[in-house]
Amino acid sequence: MEKQGRSYSLEQKLDTLYQFKHSGKSMRAFTKDFGIAFVTLKKWLGLEQLEDFKALEPSHEWKRYSQDTKNAAVHDRLVNGLSQLDIVKKYQISSTSVLRRWVNQYTNGKEIKATSKGQTTHMKQGRTTSYQERIEIAQYALAHEKDYHTTANHFNVWQITSLIRTSPETFNGSLLMMDF
Numbered sequence: 001m002e003k004q005g006r007s008y009s010l011e012q013k014l015d016t017l018y019q020f021k022h023s024g025k026s027m028r029a030f031t032k033d034f035g036i037a038f039v040t041l042k043k044w045l046g047l048e049q050l051e052d053f054k055a056l057e058p059s060h061e062w063k064r065y066s067q068d069t070k071n072a073a074v075h076d077r078l079v080n081g082l083s084q085l086d087i088v089k090k091y092q093i094s095s096t097s098v099l100r101r102w103v104n105q106y107t108n109g110k111e112i113k114a115t116s117k118g119q120t121t122h123m124k125q126g127r128t129t130s131y132q133e134r135i136e137i138a139q140y141a142l143a144h145e146k147d148y149h150t151t152a153n154h155f156n157v158w159q160i161t162s163l164i165r166t167s168p169e170t171f172n173g174s175l176l177m178m179d180f
Helices: 010-021 025-034 038-047 067-078 084-091 096-107 129-141 150-157 173-177
Strands: none
Touching: 010 025, 038 084, 067 096, 067 150, 084 096, 096 173, 129 150, 150 173
16 A cells, blocks of 8 residues: 555545454554554544544645644644644544644744745745856855855855756866856
């Protein structure tokens, strides 16, 4: 049943739960034999226990969460020490990976915002840089162990990875002809 990164139908989930309950095996042994993740089976069991069969159905829509919900979930994880599965159940979050992404954003100092419908991202508009400035940007990035994020912020440019696409030994000015 190995389907990493893919969704299971409601029937597959219910069948898996039935097989587990009648297998007499531990969760670890069953998930290993059946080829699904331990946390996946644990989540399905929790949703079934709550009789939340709608949550077991595969979702093909983007689920929106308020900023308050995201912050409360992160707080429960980091401060209150609740498990990921408990938080996912409590706030009806679609998966533990969504929660982990919020926690990662928070711990990296990024603002956690409400999810917009279809969540779109807007790229920063680049600015024109001179040839000399591109050389300076590339040298700065190389001197700072290719820390592109810091370099981009330092020079107020959008993308600098194309400047350093080659190794420092083969770096040449031909890559500096791009706008940033």
